[in-house]
Amino acid sequence: MLAGLKKANALALMASLPVAVGAAMLVALPPSSGVALAASATASDWTKAVMSWKDRPLRSGQKPVTIILWDVWDGPRYELAERLVKDFEAAYPWIKVSRQLHTTWGITTKFTATLAGGSPPDVVMLPRTDIPSFIDAGALVPLDSFMVERKVTKDIFFPADIGSFLVNGKTWALPTPSGGATNFLVIYNRDRFEEAGLPDRAPLTWQEFASFSQKLVEFKDGQLVRYGGQMSRHPQLFLPMLYSNAGEYISRDLRKITFDSSEGVEALGFAVSFTNQVNRGKAQIDRIYSRFANTAPFYSGVEAIWWTNVSAFFWIDDQAKGIRYGIGSMPYNANNPKAESHGVVEGGWGYVLPETGNDARKYAAFLLLEWFTVEREGAGWFMLQQKRPSPVIAYNLNPDYLKVNPLWPQVIKVMEKDVTIPITPVHRDIQQAYYTAWNQAMTGDLSPEDALKQAAAKAQQRLDEYWKSRK
Numbered sequence: 001m002l003a004g005l006k007k008a009n010a011l012a013l014m015a016s017l018p019v020a021v022g023a024a025m026l027v028a029l030p031p032s033s034g035v036a037l038a039a040s041a042t043a044s045d046w047t048k049a050v051m052s053w054k055d056r057p058l059r060s061g062q063k064p065v066t067i068i069l070w071d072v073w074d075g076p077r078y079e080l081a082e083r084l085v086k087d088f089e090a091a092y093p094w095i096k097v098s099r100q101l102h103t104t105w106g107i108t109t110k111f112t113a114t115l116a117g118g119s120p121p122d123v124v125m126l127p128r129t130d131i132p133s134f135i136d137a138g139a140l141v142p143l144d145s146f147m148v149e150r151k152v153t154k155d156i157f158f159p160a161d162i163g164s165f166l167v168n169g170k171t172w173a174l175p176t177p178s179g180g181a182t183n184f185l186v187i188y189n190r191d192r193f194e195e196a197g198l199p200d201r202a203p204l205t206w207q208e209f210a211s212f213s214q215k216l217v218e219f220k221d222g223q224l225v226r227y228g229g230q231m232s233r234h235p236q237l238f239l240p241m242l243y244s245n246a247g248e249y250i251s252r253d254l255r256k257i258t259f260d261s262s263e264g265v266e267a268l269g270f271a272v273s274f275t276n277q278v279n280r281g282k283a284q285i286d287r288i289y290s291r292f293a294n295t296a297p298f299y300s301g302v303e304a305i306w307w308t309n310v311s312a313f314f315w316i317d318d319q320a321k322g323i324r325y326g327i328g329s330m331p332y333n334a335n336n337p338k339a340e341s342h343g344v345v346e347g348g349w350g351y352v353l354p355e356t357g358n359d360a361r362k363y364a365a366f367l368l369l370e371w372f373t374v375e376r377e378g379a380g381w382f383m384l385q386q387k388r389p390s391p392v393i394a395y396n397l398n399p400d401y402l403k404v405n406p407l408w409p410q411v412i413k414v415m416e417k418d419v420t421i422p423i424t425p426v427h428r429d430i431q432q433a434y435y436t437a438w439n440q441a442m443t444g445d446l447s448p449e450d451a452l453k454q455a456a457a458k459a460q461q462r463l464d465e466y467w468k469s470r471k
Contacts, residue, residue: 084371147171174374223287248261
């Protein structure tokens with residue numbers, strides 16, 4: 001398979017990666033993570049819930065080897081990742097790591113190019129939505145044999161985090177950071193809420209989000225000055241709104257696009273109506289955001305309800321230390337009796353092993369992957385320093401989390417509501433279709449119903465092309 005990849009055009013590779021011969025791509029859909037968390041919480045000592053690297057079986061007679069790691073841990077997180085690498089090298093002194101930093105938006109393209117050139121790195125951090133294409137291409141190594149050898153079990157992770165990495169009965173990546181509480185965590189400004197006479201909690205429903213925002217919005221000479229929340233600049237809201245309205249974006253057999261359902265139209269219709277009626281149009285929000293090119297309006301109190309993710313705790317301390325805030329989960333549609341709050345695990349990252357053809361390097365690479373995703377001294381410490389949850393359930397029970405974030409139990413409750421969604425190798429194209437629909441409806445170019453209908457037709461065509469290529 002890699003021989004074929006070497007000959008491929010690097011720029012075109014991601015658009016039409018060759019598919020592996022065999023069974024159809026089947027994504028495991030695990031149960032709710034709440035049961036797993038409750039089980040971990042009963043452990044007398046959370047530090048013993050996951051086996052230490054010191055107790056795992058280790059091959060003898062290892063020879064010195066240097067492996068290459070690609071990741072995207074930039075800014076204040078760069079030195080944290082550097083410490084992880086140094087600690088790893090101290091634990092496994094025959095392994096040296098050459099770490100290379102890449103951008104979040106460029107790492108997939110560069111990885112694709114190295115596959116085409118036949119010289120991939122040993123360990124790569126990739127966006128969740130890009131990993132299925134590389135699985136399909138036969139470019140990755142399944143992790144299961146290493147996991148069995150090292151006694152790493154899948155049940156240590158939140159099911160919603162590990163779920164989309166379980167394809168055709170194999171494990172292709174391990175998660176870090178968590179994709180939970182990503183689409184979307186709600187953070188609200190407690191001082192703004194108190195000032196407006198609102199309850200000290202996040203809105204629970206779409207309808208509350210609108211009514212709270214109506215009390216928080218302020219205009220001066222027809223111009224928006226401060227506001228509650230905004231939806232027009234967040235096409236990523238569509239999927240969690242859809243799932244919080246008892247909808248789904250694709251059929252369970254991955255053959256039929258379903259995001260243009262009545263539940264989808266209701267979700268987009270609400271977002272458009274909210275934008276026009278409460279914030280008086282997308283242009284008002286765009287004007288505000290033009291003043292905050294390198295920061296977030298929430299930090300200065302201009303925005304009172306922020307759609308964000310768990311990385312926000314780290315950045316609030318960095319950009320707006322001392323701000324009083326609370327958190328909540330994705331609002332649901334109170335007018336739908338079947339609806340309930342759900343975030344979706346569409347984002348997040350996974351660490352993978354590219355197919356290098358060198359067994360000794362693969363083993364060393366898995367040990368490094370394990371350090372960044374499984375080990376308490378590595379993965380657990382790394383997420384704690386960033387004030388964000390670990391995909392490893394037990395590490396979130398570390399009492400030190402309460403020291404850095406008193407709201408930590410609420411963060412876990414948000415994550416328990418997250419659901420795994422199936423991600424196909426053409427997910428980027430499907431995603432772009434409903435993003436486009438969102439933007440077309442927000443600008444008034446199309447009605448929500450027509451925008452979703454056109455987007456679904458385009459997404460269905462791409463999905464059909466993919467399945468046809470599998471025959």
